[in-house]
Amino acid sequence: MSAPTILFAAKPDRWPTYEPHLRRALAAAGISDANLTTQADPSDVDYIVYAPNSEVQDFTPYTKLKAVLNLWAGVENVTGNATLTAPLARMVDTGLTDGMVEWCVGHTLRHHLGMDTHIHGQDGIWRNGSVPPLARNRPVTVLGLGALGEAVAQALHGLGFPVSGWSRSPKSIANVTTHHGEEGLQAALSRAEIVILLLPDTPATENILNAKTLAALPEGAVLINPGRGPLIDDDALLAALDSGQIGHATLDVFRQEPLPEAHPFWAHPKITVTPHIASETRPETASETVAENIRRGEAGEPFLHLVDRNLGY
Incomplete structure (x- = not known):
């Protein structure tokens, strides 16, 4: 040969x-x-x-x-x-997977512990009025249970978070409460205080987080999207942030990249933009x-x- x-x-x-x-x-x-x-x-x-x-x-x-x-x-x-x-x-x-796990765990802990309050609050005010729950009392949902999603879910379980996951087709994963299909999506979102998006970009997943599904989340939930930009309806996200339905969104991927300088995400006080660096x-x-x-x-x-x-x- x-x-x-x-x-x-x-x-x-x-x-x-x-x-x-x-x-x-x-x-x-x-x-x-x-x-x-x-x-x-x-x-x-x-x-x-x-x-x-x-x-x-x-x-x-x-x-x-x-x-x-x-x-x-x-x-x-x-x-x-x-x-x-x-x-x-x-x-x-394996390198890309490990990098994604580290990025997702880092930002999950950032939001879980309320780190932004102290990182950005260096103004002489002693802010010790709130204590975060323990991880075991902070439900997290991972949308997308491929290789990346499963690895992130297992890492968060290892830290004590109760982890749910959603995929289009049925899956059984140790330590993760799994859901699938349209009804399963509502169930996966209904208790999620932090949602991590690791779905592929397909016609079936575009705008999977929209006005309806964002409303299914507990008030003040946090979104973390290192998956694909089109997974989220941008206008619906901005409306949900402005109403308080969503507490914060950390976004690493966008419909147009680089994100245009005039895009409202840059200036929004409840959005963190990272430049598609979650993993490589x-x-x-x-x-x-x-x-x-x-x-x-x-x-x-x-x-x-x-x-x-x-x-x-």
Whole structure:
């Protein structure tokens, strides 16, 4: 069997960062003879290590293509590409997962403990009039129970929070009260004092938090969104914040990025904007995921983390 040709298709500045890690991971997977390159005749390419913002948008010339291995956890920018008929694998990266857990736990604790009051209140006033509940008395709901959502839910359970989770289809996860479907969404939100959104961006999840679902939350609930911007109806969120139905929203993702300077989120006193930094694919660990799927492809084994085109993730 000839050595596979692997095309790295991402922004050029990513190649020097990824190349040594990919070569190391491929060697560890027993594929050290692979032709790893940024330039290749499309008809020779077996695998594409892919970022959706790369120049490769037409997959038709890649007639030997065995799989496209996405470098991003999100695949909404490629699932609708009609020219891509080869298997598409999303990125499930232990480094990305750990980073997301740390970011979500950090902001959950920030809101749970009321840290903003003291961080921003350095004005000589001794604010010791409120004591937060213990974690065991602060219900948290995670919307989206994929690899990221489950990991975040388990970490919060480990800190003592009672954790509920919601997914489109039924799931059973230790330590998490799981819900699914439309009725399940209302149940998942009804007691949630903190909600974390880790759903994919699909037609079925767009505006999943809207005027109706925001009203289902306990008054003063906090939203944390490191998932996708379109999961929240922006106008409904602003109205809920202004009415006091939502106490605060920490948002890392937006419908338009970078968030325009004039967007009302920037100036709203109950919104924290972070610039899409919740977690990042780590080249070292992501390369291991890519190499394992290439090893599987060459061995005739099933690929990991394949995208269901009908569901969009």
